[in-house]
Amino acid sequence: MRYVWRRLGHALLVLFGVSVLSFLFAELAPGNFLDELRLDPRVSAATIEALRDRYGLDQPFPQKYFRWLQSISRGELGFSVAYNGPVGPLLWRRARNTLFLTVTATVLAWLVAIPLGVWGASRKGKWADRMGAGATTALLSVPDVLLGLGLLLLAVRTGYFPTGGMVSLSFAELGLWDKVKDVASHFFIPVTALILANLPVLVRHVRASLIEVLQAPFIQAARASGIPERRLLFRYALRAAANPLISLLGLSIAALLSASLVVETIMSWPGLGPLLLEAVAARDLHLVVGVVMCSTILLVAGSLLADTLLYWVDPRIRQQG
Amino acid sequence: MIRAQTSVRSDNARSSFKGALTHGYRPALCLLGLVYASTLLAGFLAPYGPLTQNRDLSFAAPTRLHFLDPTGRLHLRPFVYGLTIRSGTFDEYEEDRSRIYFVRFFVPGAPYRIAGLFSGDHHLFGTDSPARLFLFGSDQFGRDLFSRLLYGGQISLFAGLLGAGLSLGVGLVLGGLAGFYGSWVDEAIMRVAELFLALPWLYLLLAVRMALPLQIEPGQAFLLILAVLGLIGWARPARLIRGVVLSARLRDHVLAARGFGASDLYLLRRHVMPQVLGIALTQAALLVPQYILAEVTLSFFGLGVGEPVPSWGNMLASLQRYNVLASYWWMFLPGIALIPVFLLYHLLADALHQRLAAYSL
Numbered sequence: 197m198r199y200v201w202r203r204l205g206h207a208l209l210v211l212f213g214v215s216v217l218s219f220l221f222a223e224l225a226p227g228n229f230l231d232e233l234r235l236d237p238r239v240s241a242a243t244i245e246a247l248r249d250r251y252g253l254d255q256p257f258p259q260k261y262f263r264w265l266q267s268i269s270r271g272e273l274g275f276s277v278a279y280n281g282p283v284g285p286l287l288w289r290r291a292r293n294t295l296f297l298t299v300t301a302t303v304l305a306w307l308v309a310i311p312l313g314v315w316g317a318s319r320k321g322k323w324a325d326r327m328g329a330g331a332t333t334a335l336l337s338v339p340d341v342l343l344g345l346g347l348l349l350l351a352v353r354t355g356y357f358p359t360g361g362m363v364s365l366s367f368a369e370l371g372l373w374d375k376v377k378d379v380a381s382h383f384f385i386p387v388t389a390l391i392l393a394n395l396p397v398l399v400r401h402v403r404a405s406l407i408e409v410l411q412a413p414f415i416q417a418a419r420a421s422g423i424p425e426r427r428l429l430f431r432y433a434l435r436a437a438a439n440p441l442i443s444l445l446g447l448s449i450a451a452l453l454s455a456s457l458v459v460e461t462i463m464s465w466p467g468l469g470p471l472l473l474e475a476v477a478a479r480d481l482h483l484v485v486g487v488v489m490c491s492t493i494l495l496v497a498g499s500l501l502a503d504t505l506l507y508w509v510d511p512r513i514r515q516q517g
Numbered sequence: 518m519i520r521a522q523t524s525v526r527s528d529n530a531r532s533s534f535k536g537a538l539t540h541g542y543r544p545a546l547c548l549l550g551l552v553y554a555s556t557l558l559a560g561f562l563a564p565y566g567p568l569t570q571n572r573d574l575s576f577a578a579p580t581r582l583h584f585l586d587p588t589g590r591l592h593l594r595p596f597v598y599g600l601t602i603r604s605g606t607f608d609e610y611e612e613d614r615s616r617i618y619f620v621r622f623f624v625p626g627a628p629y630r631i632a633g634l635f636s637g638d639h640h641l642f643g644t645d646s647p648a649r650l651f652l653f654g655s656d657q658f659g660r661d662l663f664s665r666l667l668y669g670g671q672i673s674l675f676a677g678l679l680g681a682g683l684s685l686g687v688g689l690v691l692g693g694l695a696g697f698y699g700s701w702v703d704e705a706i707m708r709v710a711e712l713f714l715a716l717p718w719l720y721l722l723l724a725v726r727m728a729l730p731l732q733i734e735p736g737q738a739f740l741l742i743l744a745v746l747g748l749i750g751w752a753r754p755a756r757l758i759r760g761v762v763l764s765a766r767l768r769d770h771v772l773a774a775r776g777f778g779a780s781d782l783y784l785l786r787r788h789v790m791p792q793v794l795g796i797a798l799t800q801a802a803l804l805v806p807q808y809i810l811a812e813v814t815l816s817f818f819g820l821g822v823g824e825p826v827p828s829w830g831n832m833l834a835s836l837q838r839y840n841v842l843a844s845y846w847w848m849f850l851p852g853i854a855l856i857p858v859f860l861l862y863h864l865l866a867d868a869l870h871q872r873l874a875a876y877s878l
Contacts, residue, residue: 221725
């Protein structure tokens with residue numbers, strides 16, 4: 197268990213570091229978020245002073261940062277000018293939507309990638325494998341932006357799928373089953389885009405690590421003792437190849453979140469991506485820091501999950517820990 | 518005696534580097550060179566200037582080349598027709614078959630400069646006014662997409678190349694320092710690198726972008742994007758290079774050279790850098806497409822190089838409107854053009870990687 201605790205401590209340190217880093221970026225930016233607010237005639241000077249005081253904008257950097265930490269303890273994470281309210285409540289909804297999208301995409305992408313990778317590895321060098329390798333390289337070369345736009349075009353042209361958002365306008369009036377169907381139909385296009393964006397990297401890694409394992413002596417021994425090929429591949433080889441793949445699961449989340457930002461924005465999925473773009477365009481510093489922190493938390497949680505999984509799967513790590 | 522031996526060793530390292538350049542990825546490298554050269558020669562290759570507008574030819578489809586004229590006569594030289602708006606519509610065009618316009622080569626047209634050095638006004642191909650030759654169609658303002666694609670490559674492709682060079686340079690220096698000096702230098706640099714790696718790159722990119730002014734001149738925007746890319750991307754190469762330097766530093770021949778009184782600088786230049794170069798090049802081939810994508814994404818979101826200067830990203834931006842997305846397929850071409858470029862870089866990286874694995878000492 198000490199291993200997991202150590203990982204957790206490390207994750208917290210990283211989060212702390214990232215928040216300091218993003219505050220430093222904010223510090224470098226000219227002006228502060230109250231400048232915009234000051235232009236608004238509806239906001240009185242007293243309100244601005246109160247906000248200025250609350251977030252310690254006149255104070256040196258460490259104090260400013262400390263104020264922000266305090267506002268975290270209140271669950272606010274600072275103040276958003278664009279939305280005229282605390283950042284925290286804004287984030288949770290959006291983070292939930294992003295999480296919903298990326299977790300589903302990750303699970304589905306792995307479910308597709310593992311059989312494809314195993315299949316490629318078991319036919320290494322044959323024409324089917326070469327075709328597969330060519331297809332993954334080609335797919336790898338399609339930029340996320342184009343993938344998103346292409347699928348959106350498909351949705352517009354065929355009319356089978358809604359072209360944006362997460363729910364239909366009439367969502368509130370629908371029954372439970374229709375609600376599920378409605379979200380699922382909005383969900384289909386962005387999730388497909390994310391799976392396609394993620395798939396080539398996963399298939400390549402599954403194939404490569406499985407090929408490495410298939411060369412090991414124990415596989416030959418297993419094959420010689422007459423274990424059926426399918427069982428050999430999925431039971432024995434895949435388990436031995438699991439380690440690098442679990443590490444990849446942690447790493448692939450970073451790429452997935454980036455792809456998700458693009459896809460969410462193109463499909464107007466109400467996740468963290470569009471929120472971040474709005475925040476950058478409005479120079480809403482605390483909101484930007486909040487979204488960046490949120491994405492870091494998702495990323496760190498993902499790699500923590502991968503580490504824990506590794507701990508659970510691999511007895512060697514358990515003994516070290 | 519020792520001196521001779523150490524130089525043999527590093528000759529090996531160097532020949533592996535040279536070998537890496539002449540094998541396997543020559544085709545990919547040549548083709549990439551061709552792509553980059555053609556964007557540099559945009560002035561000559563493009564029939565029109567990047568900003569030349571034809572307001573009456575908004576969203577015209579790629580111009581059709583003809584060989585058979587209305588009388589049924591075959592022309593060996595391709596020709597085009599002028600376009601007029603179909604009566605009763607406002608965005609559909611039909612060919613005006615009353616007059617044919619031949620496609621001609623080395624036609625005089627808008628003046629241009631190539632790489633800021635040579636100026637000229639002859640274009641590789643074109644046709645007579647008032648007909649227009651839009652190979653890839655035209656955009657909202659009737660600007661020739663083919664010409665804009667070539668000019669846009671100057672921004673998108675070179676932003677990737679220079680940005681990757683910049684962050685590789687920073688990574689080389691910081692990773693080299695960390696690996697070579699170890700102890701607290703190593704510790705400090707690697708901890709900071711970890712923070713940069715802990716962020717999804719697009720989120721990091723936007724966070725850094727926020728710290729910079731929103732409305733900027735296109736020329737400045739280009740430099741700014743370079744700076745942002747250099748700043749966000751140094752961590753991964755730095756970490757890889759640190760590892761290589763660390764292991765190179767502890768090799769017997771390097772330790773021997775140090776024992777004979779070689780200076781740090783000599784060791785770095787003579788023994789460490791040759792080993793690092795291979796991995797640095799492989800990293801570069803992986804980084805460039807990612808950085809091209811970064812510029813495209815930023816400009817697509819309106820946070821990078823802005824109109825009217827073309828970049829592949831801001832050319833795609835009009836697809837965010839549904840009517841453009843659904844009706845004008847040629848507006849996808851700047852995105853489709855990225856695919857072969859990325860493919861070539863991936864092939865290059867794969868080939869470099871294989872050479873590196875084969876030659877690794």
